[in-house]
Amino acid sequence: MRTATRGAVVRQAPGKYEVVELEVDDPRDNEIQVKMVASGMCHSDDHIATGDCPVGTYPMAGGHEGAGIVTKAGRNQKGIQEGDHVVFSFLPSCGHCRYCANGMQNLCDLGAGILAGPRWTDPSSYVLQMPDGTPVGQMAGISTFVELTTVSVDSAVKIDDDIPLDKACLTGCGVGTGWGSAVNAANVQPGDTVVVMGIGGIGINAVQGARHAGASNIIAVDPVAFKREKAQELGATHAVDSMEEAGELARQFTNGQGADSAIVTVGVTTGEHVAQAFATTRKAGTTVVTGLGDFSEVGLPIAISELTLFQKRLQGALFGNSNPNYDIHRQLELYKAGVLKLDELVTRTYTLDQVAEGYQDMHDGKNIRGVILY
Known part of the structure; x- marks a missing residue:
């Protein structure tokens, strides 16, 4: 059976999110249906609208950072039942592929299908459709910009009922991605x-992660004064508007050596951003690239000799190299202990019908994180 719902979709790229009537499948075995409570508005969903991040199906229902309450549950190996509170992990974890077995759940083989649109277990089947029967793709297999969504239990993490879902939703992408970029x-x-280069929903949590890990000097870089101020509120020791100034500060703190690590969390990352971060690090330093940009762009303007002779390391980071079934719980325990700040991340809340406005605010530099409340 299918149930009527509403959701924000992109019909083409480039395009804009619009709220439409949808129909959602009942859950099959190892699936659950969830009434959404809150969804974070991550830059990656905007990459789908701009076309920087191509997807396999249009229209595509957006959203990949969310939390809600289970309304229906098929038989499932996790024992998730109706009434349970869940946070979605935008990357599923099957638990038994090579990567899950090695403690690298963020690289689970199921992740290959998160931008395709249909169920990854059945490429001919779509969870969502228009009332006229047109298939609608499901972002990351979850589509948190939909009031009622059906997902695989491989994408769900059950949490304690006393944790506010409008804050817990942030651990499904932004918090884990940024925090893990520093810690892991x-x-x-x-x-x-x-x-930390770029202080948005990811970079602000890289700042928090670096603080938790015990860094003495955390230099936040962003051209927007509001974001620099927010970074210092959440743990940055210094905040500047250019990488040139950040590099100079890092050398002052390290007897001319440079930063131990530089983390790139720019909203639309380019090769030049990576090169600037690479230049700020010391010998044997690490440059972590977490931000996304145009998928078709290739090439990094760095000297191979510097990479080799200074023994520097370039490290990609997907979901902060985390294990969501463990790390989401760990981060929520830190939140309950008052160590990890979640309330302070939410700049403004929106209704589902304001999704386009929320992304415009993001582009205008007004938000650290916007959250849709249902």
Whole structure:
């Protein structure tokens, strides 16, 4: 059976999100249906609208950072039942592929299908459709910009009922991606000097992660004064508007050596951004590239000799190199203990019908994180 619902879709790229009537499948075995409570508005969904990030199906229902309450549950190996509170992980984890078995759930083989649109277990089947029967793609297999969504339990993490879902939703992408970029990918150590380039929903959490890991100097870089101020509120020791100034500060703090790590979390990342971050790091330093840009862009303007002779490391980071079934719980425990700041990340809340306005605010530099409340 199908149930009527509403959701924000992109019909083509480039395009804009519009709210439309939809129909959603009942859950099959190992699926659950969830009434959404909150959804973060991540830049990656905007990449779909601009066409920087191509997807396999249009129209595509957006949203990949969300939390809600289970309304229907098929038989499933996780034991998730009606009434349970869940956070979605935008990257599923099957638990038994090579990567899951090695503790690298963020690289689970199921992730290959998150931009395709249909169920990854059945490419001929779509969870969502228009009332006229037109198939609608499901972003990351979850589509959190939909009031009622059906998802695989491989994408759901059950959490305690006392955690506010409008804050917990942020751990499904932005918090884990940024925090993990510092803690896991950059392997920040006590006393380190860290540069975070780009202070949006990801970069602000890289700042938090570096602080938790014990960095002595955390240099936040962003041209928007509001974002620099927010970075200092959440743990940055310094905030500047250019990478040139960040590099100079890092060398001052390290007797001329440079930063131990630089984390690139720019909303639309280019090769030049990576090169600027690479230049700020010391010998044997690490540059972590977390931001996304145009998928067709190739090439990094860095000197191979500097990479080789200075033994520097370039490290990609997907979902902060995290294990969502563990790390989401860990981050929520830090939140409950008052260590990880989630409330402070939400700049403004929106209704589903304001999704386009929310993304315009993001482009205008007004938001750290916008959240849709249902």
